[in-house]
Amino acid sequence: MKKKIAIIGAGIAGLTFGNLIKKYLKHDFMIYEKEENLSLDEGYGIQLASNSTKILNQIGFDKIDYDKIFYPKGIDFYNIQNKKICDLDLSQFNTEKYKYTTLQRSVLIEFLKDDIYTQHLRFGKRIKEVSEIKDKVLIKFDDNTNDLVDIVVGADGIFSNTRSFFEKKKNKPKFQNAIAVRTILKSKFELIINEERISLMMGKNCHLVVYPINNNKDLNLVCIIRDKKYEPNNVKSLVNKAVNQNQNLKKVFDGELKSWPLYSTPSILPSSNNKVFYIGDAFNGFLPTLAQGAGQSIESAYELFNLLKEESSDVQNSYFQERSKKAKIVKTRTNLNFFVFHFSSSFMQIIRNFFMKFLLKRKSFIKVYLGKVYKS
Numbered sequence: 033m034k035k036k037i038a039i040i041g042a043g044i045a046g047l048t049f050g051n052l053i054k055k056y057l058k059h060d061f062m063i064y065e066k067e068e069n070l071s072l073d074e075g076y077g078i079q080l081a082s083n084s085t086k087i088l089n090q091i092g093f094d095k096i097d098y099d100k101i102f103y104p105k106g107i108d109f110y111n112i113q114n115k116k117i118c119d120l121d122l123s124q125f126n127t128e129k130y131k132y133t134t135l136q137r138s139v140l141i142e143f144l145k146d147d148i149y150t151q152h153l154r155f156g157k158r159i160k161e162v163s164e165i166k167d168k169v170l171i172k173f174d175d176n177t178n179d180l181v182d183i184v185v186g187a188d189g190i191f192s193n194t195r196s197f198f199e200k201k202k203n204k205p206k207f208q209n210a211i212a213v214r215t216i217l218k219s220k221f222e223l224i225i226n227e228e229r230i231s232l233m234m235g236k237n238c239h240l241v242v243y244p245i246n247n248n249k250d251l252n253l254v255c256i257i258r259d260k261k262y263e264p265n266n267v268k269s270l271v272n273k274a275v276n277q278n279q280n281l282k283k284v285f286d287g288e289l290k291s292w293p294l295y296s297t298p299s300i301l302p303s304s305n306n307k308v309f310y311i312g313d314a315f316n317g318f319l320p321t322l323a324q325g326a327g328q329s330i331e332s333a334y335e336l337f338n339l340l341k342e343e344s345s346d347v348q349n350s351y352f353q354e355r356s357k358k359a360k361i362v363k364t365r366t367n368l369n370f371f372v373f374h375f376s377s378s379f380m381q382i383i384r385n386f387f388m389k390f391l392l393k394r395k396s397f398i399k400v401y402l403g404k405v406y407k408s
């Protein structure tokens with residue numbers, strides 16, 4: 033039966049869901065975004081493992097301009113002094129059709145907006161009030177427009193405002209005493225790394241990730257640094273925590289730096305309303321230490337889309353069962369990575385490096401640790 037759907041938020045989750053509905057289902061839908069436009073100037077990079085590229089290919093991602101993306105074949109792990117510890121072959125999860133891909137977030141958003149921009153996207157919309165009328169939800173926006181819909185999909189990020197209208201139980205995101213600093217590099221400067229692969233350097237209370245984001249070999253650098261306070265005007269002194277451990281890093285932080293405090297959601301909670309669903313970071317916000325935030329946003333959109341396609345009898349329950357199971361798998365691994373990437377004691381670093389060398393060679397370990405995440 034044809035349904036009317038309101039999608040709140042035009043991030044990766046909301047746009048992916050909109051594209052899937054537009055391409056494969058007859059439902060009416062509108063994406064409501066609070067900003068006045070899509071932020072396409074954010075140059076930062078994003079990693080998409082095979083679980084997400086497989087889904088995106090269903091909406092034409094395989095036709096994307098090859099020059100705007102990159103297929104890194106593996107990850108090289110280093111200590112902060114740039115001494116190689118071990119590596120991981122990522123191509124083992126690739127197939128001919130879908131591959132581990134890196135790109136700029138803006139390239140992904142441009143791709144996702146193409147088919148839905150004019151007819152299915154409305155800007156400057158923020159929910160003011162919601163009420164239920166028979167089996168529908170009436171949404172009133174603060175510009176005095178409204179929409180009467182069968183389904184509401186909250187895709188408005190980790191601080192989901194949609195949740196505050198429908199859920200009594202609070203699940204306030206928690207600051208993880210860590211900050212992410214990003215920049216784009218035009219060269220690898222003094223780093224001894226292979227620019228065609230992902231490089232991950234682990235230091236005391238920090239780690240850095242560098243990877244190519246297109247075929248021009250522009251490199252995305254993200255540095256996660258533990259700090260109890262987030263002071264946006266003090267980023268240069270924050271990155272000194274990494275530079276003090278390796279002076280060769282000085283030049284990589286010379287360009288424009290952007291920073292974000294890192295939050296994650298404490299619990300995985302179901303929706304208390306049968307007509308309301310949460311996807312992406314609005315369902316659960318992860319730490320970025322497995323590079324799965326965008327991937328999980330895409331997967332959650334796909335899971336909900338599939339249940340609607342199948343006209344499943346208990347969509348709400350089935351969605352929560354499937355989504356929470358996967359979110360738990362990803363959450364455990366992101367938390368573990370966050371812990372082991374940042375050891376401050378040299379003794380613990382030696383033990384970690386020994387185990388990493390041992391485990392990353394074991395196919396059975398990789399299959400359990402990453403295979404379960406990359407399977408969609």
Ligand SMILES: Cc1cc2nc3c(=O)[nH]c(=O)nc-3n(C[C@H](O)[C@H](O)[C@H](O)COP(=O)(O)OP(=O)(O)OC[C@H]3O[C@@H](n4cnc5c(N)ncnc54)[C@H](O)[C@@H]3O)c2cc1C
Nearest residue numbers: 041043044045066079188189193212312313323325326327
């Ligand atoms: C440092 C860092 C590095 C990362 N690196 C990676 C990576 O390499 N790979 C990866 O997969 N993921 C990565 N992620 C995570 C990833 O970017 C996010 O998980 C993903 O973008 C979440 O998508 P989303 O659509 O759920 O939410 P968002 O991207 O937050 O989008 C939400 C949208 O909703 C809108 N909105 C908010 N409130 C309202 C409202 N009240 N009404 C209407 N609209 C609203 C917002 O303006 C926004 O457009 C990283 C995250 C961080 C912080």
